[in-house]
Amino acid sequence: MTTTRSRGPDHHREPSQHLRISGAPPERGQGHPSFLALDRAALGSRTAALSRHLSECDRCRAHVDWIAGAAAAPEMPRLERVAAPRSRPLRRRPAMRAWLSAATAAAAVAVAVVALVGRGDRDERGASRSAAPAAGEARFDTSKGARAVGVYVLRGRRTFLWNGSEPIAPGDTIRLKLVPEQMTQVHVFSTGGAAGPLILLHRADIAPDRDDLLDTAWRVDGAGDREVLIVVLSARPLSPAAAEAAARSGGMGDDIWVARLVLPKRPAGDEEVLP
Amino acid sequence: MTGLATAEIEHTYRQYFQIVRAKCARMLRDPAEAQDVAQETFARLWIHRADIADSQAVTAWLYRTSTRLAVDSYRRNRGREPLDAQREDAGRTPGAADRLHAVRLLERIAGRAPPRELEVAILSRIDELTQDEVAEVTGMSSRTVRRLLSRFDGRLARWSGQELEQREQTP
Numbered sequence: 055m056t057t058t059r060s061r062g063p064d065h066h067r068e069p070s071q072h073l074r075i076s077g078a079p080p081e082r083g084q085g086h087p088s089f090l091a092l093d094r095a096a097l098g099s100r101t102a103a104l105s106r107h108l109s110e111c112d113r114c115r116a117h118v119d120w121i122a123g124a125a126a127a128p129e130m131p132r133l134e135r136v137a138a139p140r141s142r143p144l145r146r147r148p149a150m151r152a153w154l155s156a157a158t159a160a161a162a163v164a165v166a167v168v169a170l171v172g173r174g175d176r177d178e179r180g181a182s183r184s185a186a187p188a189a190g191e192a193r194f195d196t197s198k199g200a201r202a203v204g205v206y207v208l209r210g211r212r213t214f215l216w217n218g219s220e221p222i223a224p225g226d227t228i229r230l231k232l233v234p235e236q237m238t239q240v241h242v243f244s245t246g247g248a249a250g251p252l253i254l255l256h257r258a259d260i261a262p263d264r265d266d267l268l269d270t271a272w273r274v275d276g277a278g279d280r281e282v283l284i285v286v287l288s289a290r291p292l293s294p295a296a297a298e299a300a301a302r303s304g305g306m307g308d309d310i311w312v313a314r315l316v317l318p319k320r321p322a323g324d325e326e327v328l329p
Numbered sequence: 330m331t332g333l334a335t336a337e338i339e340h341t342y343r344q345y346f347q348i349v350r351a352k353c354a355r356m357l358r359d360p361a362e363a364q365d366v367a368q369e370t371f372a373r374l375w376i377h378r379a380d381i382a383d384s385q386a387v388t389a390w391l392y393r394t395s396t397r398l399a400v401d402s403y404r405r406n407r408g409r410e411p412l413d414a415q416r417e418d419a420g421r422t423p424g425a426a427d428r429l430h431a432v433r434l435l436e437r438i439a440g441r442a443p444p445r446e447l448e449v450a451i452l453s454r455i456d457e458l459t460q461d462e463v464a465e466v467t468g469m470s471s472r473t474v475r476r477l478l479s480r481f482d483g484r485l486a487r488w489s490g491q492e493l494e495q496r497e498q499t500p
Contacts, residue, residue, distance in 0.1 A: 086457070088456060088457045088458040088459060088462055089351075089352065089355070089456045089457060089458075090388060090389075090392055090456060090458050090462050090466070091462070093348045093351075093352075093388055094384065094385065094388055096348070097344070097348075097384045097388070098384075099384060099385060121347055121348055121351065267372050
């Protein structure tokens with residue numbers, strides 16, 4: 055695949071009316087609306103003046119039609135499938151860099167996150183992790199090059215990365231981000247207790263070579279004093295039963311990796327200052 | 330826990346992703362990087378969507394977030410080898426080529442300008458927003474936007490002068 059993509063019609067001026075990097079934007083004197091105004095027009099928000107302009111300006115109308123038409127496309131790829139193949143195979147994507155940078159910074163100040171790794175996991179060199187148990191059942195690590203699960207928590211108007219011990223609260227929305235490192239499938243289970251039934255929350259194929267923000271999220275309810283999520287990554291397709299068995303045993307090998315996340319929960323109405 | 334419908338995510342994606350992708354393609358000359366930033370922007374939209382109730386607010390949020398991610402990209406790539414200019418220019422229309430030139434200048438000056446200046450410069454000079462629109466998107470006052478653009482123009486003029494002097498001194 056080449057790196058050339060369709061960008062839609064170019065919304066700009068004649069060659070003689072070059073964009074200037076300094077000074078007043080040239081289009082203001084030409085009466086063209088901004089890209090923001092055109093994008094909003096494509097979403098259905100337009101003033102009478104803008105409608106009039108669009109009826110007279112082919113280029114602006116083409117931009118609006120292109121955006122609107124693309125938005126109405128019958129088949130849009132999944133979020134995690136839209137990224138073009140890397141043009142430079144060894145280069146990490148910004149999303150990954152941001153993720154790892156966030157994790158590193160967070161570890162430094164002891165408020166952000168996390169990568170949560172499974173019990174007994176070892177890094178690529180075979181050395182034991184200096185993982186500090188949290189919530190009694192999960193271990194934490196922020197080293198690069200390892201499989202990991204991060205937890206985004208959306209609370210009110212703020213989003214933060216779970217630090218491995220911060221209680222979540224009823225009404226929070228949580229979402230998982232994976233660093234699969236060659237694993238190709240994920241199962242996410244929930245359980246109310248060690249002996250309770252496992253509930254399959256999510257199952258999906260994942261790209262083995264990039265981080266993956268799951269396209270499913272969960273809202274925390276007021277039941278119980280914790281949420282337990284078990285993430286099973288596998289290098290081959292697993293049946294739900296096989297994945298559940300792996301989740302229960304916690305056993306890991308070259309082709310299966312398990313992380314058990316125990317998120318303590320605050321009672322409803324127990325307000326707390328955000329980290 | 331209650332699952333949020335994938336259909337809801339898909340709907341949001343269908344509605345806005347093309348806008349984000351087009352904007353990132355305007356701001357970044359590396360198509361793969363533009364795609365990455367677009368995806369990251371959308372991921373953040375997903376995380377924050379509960380805060381955003383209407384399309385006006387969503388588009389402002391998308392412009393602000395993707396612009397800030399692009400600024401990060403400019404500053405991160407300061408020392409990067411320039412892409413093949415011919416490959417970059419291939420297939421671009423005259424207007425897009427002009428924007429590409431502007432992006433190259435922004436990248437080169439990224440290390441000398443504060444992020445807020447770069448942010449308003451992108452919105453004004455690449456996305457061609459009015460100053461009031463820049464103020465809406467960034468949450469700054471129109472006065473602040475004007476001041477930042479003025480500073481940016483002065484900085485660019487000084488930088489251009491220095492570049493010219495260096496070229497003249499080079500045998």
